[in-house]
Amino acid sequence: MSTAPADPAAEADGATAAHRVFDLLSEAIISGELAPGAKIKESALSSRFGVSRAPLREAIRRLEERKLLIRTPRLSARVTELTPVRITELYEIREVLEGMAARQAALRMQPDDIAHLRDLLRQHEAALNATEDDVYRQGTADEDFHFFIIQRSGNATLVQILCDEYYNLIRMVRRRHSRVAGRARRALQEHQQLVEALAERDGDFAERLMRRHVAAALRGILGSLDAETRTPQMESGIAA
Amino acid sequence: MSTAPADPAAEADGATAAHRVFDLLSEAIISGELAPGAKIKESALSSRFGVSRAPLREAIRRLEERKLLIRTPRLSARVTELTPVRITELYEIREVLEGMAARQAALRMQPDDIAHLRDLLRQHEAALNATEDDVYRQGTADEDFHFFIIQRSGNATLVQILCDEYYNLIRMVRRRHSRVAGRARRALQEHQQLVEALAERDGDFAERLMRRHVAAALRGILGSLDAETRTPQMESGIAA
DNA sequence: CGCGCTGCTTTTGTCGACAAATTAATGACA
DNA sequence: TGTCATTAATTTGTCGACAAAAGCAGCGCG
Numbered sequence: 001m002s003t004a005p006a007d008p009a010a011e012a013d014g015a016t017a018a019h020r021v022f023d024l025l026s027e028a029i030i031s032g033e034l035a036p037g038a039k040i041k042e043s044a045l046s047s048r049f050g051v052s053r054a055p056l057r058e059a060i061r062r063l064e065e066r067k068l069l070i071r072t073p074r075l076s077a078r079v080t081e082l083t084p085v086r087i088t089e090l091y092e093i094r095e096v097l098e099g100m101a102a103r104q105a106a107l108r109m110q111p112d113d114i115a116h117l118r119d120l121l122r123q124h125e126a127a128l129n130a131t132e133d134d135v136y137r138q139g140t141a142d143e144d145f146h147f148f149i150i151q152r153s154g155n156a157t158l159v160q161i162l163c164d165e166y167y168n169l170i171r172m173v174r175r176r177h178s179r180v181a182g183r184a185r186r187a188l189q190e191h192q193q194l195v196e197a198l199a200e201r202d203g204d205f206a207e208r209l210m211r212r213h214v215a216a217a218l219r220g221i222l223g224s225l226d227a228e229t230r231t232p233q234m235e236s237g238i239a240a
Numbered sequence: 241m242s243t244a245p246a247d248p249a250a251e252a253d254g255a256t257a258a259h260r261v262f263d264l265l266s267e268a269i270i271s272g273e274l275a276p277g278a279k280i281k282e283s284a285l286s287s288r289f290g291v292s293r294a295p296l297r298e299a300i301r302r303l304e305e306r307k308l309l310i311r312t313p314r315l316s317a318r319v320t321e322l323t324p325v326r327i328t329e330l331y332e333i334r335e336v337l338e339g340m341a342a343r344q345a346a347l348r349m350q351p352d353d354i355a356h357l358r359d360l361l362r363q364h365e366a367a368l369n370a371t372e373d374d375v376y377r378q379g380t381a382d383e384d385f386h387f388f389i390i391q392r393s394g395n396a397t398l399v400q401i402l403c404d405e406y407y408n409l410i411r412m413v414r415r416r417h418s419r420v421a422g423r424a425r426r427a428l429q430e431h432q433q434l435v436e437a438l439a440e441r442d443g444d445f446a447e448r449l450m451r452r453h454v455a456a457a458l459r460g461i462l463g464s465l466d467a468e469t470r471t472p473q474m475e476s477g478i479a480a
Numbered sequence: 481c482g483c484g485c486t487g488c489t490t491t492t493g494t495c496g497a498c499a500a501a502t503t504a505a506t507g508a509c510a
Numbered sequence: 511t512g513t514c515a516t517t518a519a520t521t522t523g524t525c526g527a528c529a530a531a532a533g534c535a536g537c538g539c540g
Contacts, residue, residue: 015313016313016314016492016493016494017493017494018493018494019313041520041521042521042522043520043521043522051494051495052494052495052496053494053495053496053522054294054493054494054495054496055493055494055495057298057522057523058297058301058493061298061301061302061305062301065305073255073256073259073522073523074256074500074501074502074521074522074523075502075503075521075522076502076521076522085396086396086397089395089396089397089398090397092340092395092398093337093340093395093397093398093401096336096337096339096340097333097336097337099336100332100333100336155329155332155333156325156326156329157326157329157330157333158329158332158333161333256522256523256524257523257524258523258524281490281491282491282492283490283491283492291524291525292524292525292526293492293524293525293526294523294524294525295523295524295525297492297493298523313492313493314491314492314493314530314531314532315491315492315532316491316492316532
């Protein structure tokens with residue numbers, strides 16, 4: 001039934017009904033319960049969530065803002081389709097933006113921050129050795145790592161764009177396409193290199209490493225997309 | 241009364257009432273009729289625009305997405321305040337994003353596109369020679385130039401971010417802070433250099449020029465902000 | 481005389497219903 | 511039988527009203 005919020009970096013579950021519905025709907029979209037391209041019927045969803053159409057519309061509006069829905073004036077909203085082109089565009093933007101974040105973070109990092117990052121990587125490594133398939137938690141660790149660096153860039157607007165507005169979309173890409181064999185361990189190595197560059201306050205190198213890291217992630221995703229071309233996706237509509 | 245839409249690159253005036261109100265409200269905010277920090281009272285505005293609160297709320301939601309309003313769960317929405325920090329953050333992001341756009345555009349430019357850009361610059365120059373103070377139209381020409389290059393980057397997501405989501409905010413910054421003496425002519429020169437780099441398909445140089453151009457614009461704005469520190473702003477609330 | 485409490489006003493969040501518009505369904509016609 | 515026009519059924523956009531929460535004023539109390 002997936003009624004548990006369990007949404008990190010999101011507003012508290014009980015702020016308003018609209019926020020609650022927003023969390024529920026994002027989860028439904030990201031998990032694939034609402035398949036890409038599926039039409040969003042307001043009355044159906046409002047009755048499903050037990051709220052009126054007003055808060056549901058607010059949630060839809062917010063999901064459109066976060067690029068999880070596409071809405072055209074009089075037509076129904078539809079769930080975003082993650083085409084290779086779209087994913088590429090998104091990751092190219094991530095590349096320059098997170099590269100910039102890494103550069104600026106390198107100049108502002110405190111010893112405590114470096115220690116925290118090293119700790120994160122230790123946990124990441126442990127999780128990697130312990131489980132072979134828990135991609136979800138691994139993705140969360142990856143997010144923690146990236147978000148921490150972004151936050152240390154000191155650019156609040158950048159933090160908002162990457163950690164808030166595009167958070168769900170990136171999570172959706174990762175959740176659905178980012179289970180490339182062996183990629184996790186290489187990613188960990190890249191993270192470790194990046195932390196060293198940050199520790200040395202080498203903004204130039206940190207930016208370069210981050211850009212390569214994001215570009216490599218994109219290549220992995222595109223490669224796996226190529227491999228699974230025309231693999232039947234057994235996702236169902238909302239009527240579970 | 242300023243009921244004329246006159247909003248370039250925006251949706252048609254009559255798509256829905258919410259769109260119309262969105263245009264009206266953005267204009268009111270950008271022009272300064274709604275002063276920064278001013279509270280947005282839904283009922284007052286809905287009666288002012290002659291619509292119900294539903295489409296007004298939709299417009300508010302969209303304006304929050306475009307960063308022209310800040311809204312906290314139960315408090316009233318407030319008009320964004322353009323602090324120097326915020327402007328700096330925005331322009332640093334523009335720098336990397338538009339730099340990237342220029343690089344990619346350099347590789348995709350067609351002869352027609354170069355001709356169009358040269359034509360734009362001729363018009364820009366003519367306008368600059370003709371009028372001494374029409375900053376608004378000059379700003380529009382500047383937008384046309386930047387937007388065209390961004391669009392030729394081929395990255396639709398990037399176009400959406402820069403030409404749609406941040407369009408109004410950038411316009412607001414320009415409208416309120418970008419009338420630095422002599423900056424317009426230097427900006428034109430920088431544009432001309434940029435077009436040459438694009439014509440030569442020198443993506444590396446185009447990116448560098450664009451970044452310098454945006455950074456210079458930011459310096460101009462910050463300088464003028466410094467100069468007018470504590471200058472009384474004679475903006476009034478909505479009750480005109 | 482300052483501070484906290486109570487009650488009132490204002491404002492947002494939510495609801496149910498109506499109207500316009502789109503989509504589909506049906507039937508007529510070439 | 512295929513295509514198009516007309517009509518029925520959804521679905522979105524909009525409205526006015528109610529309820530809950532926040533802000534504000536006046537009052538009592540230490």
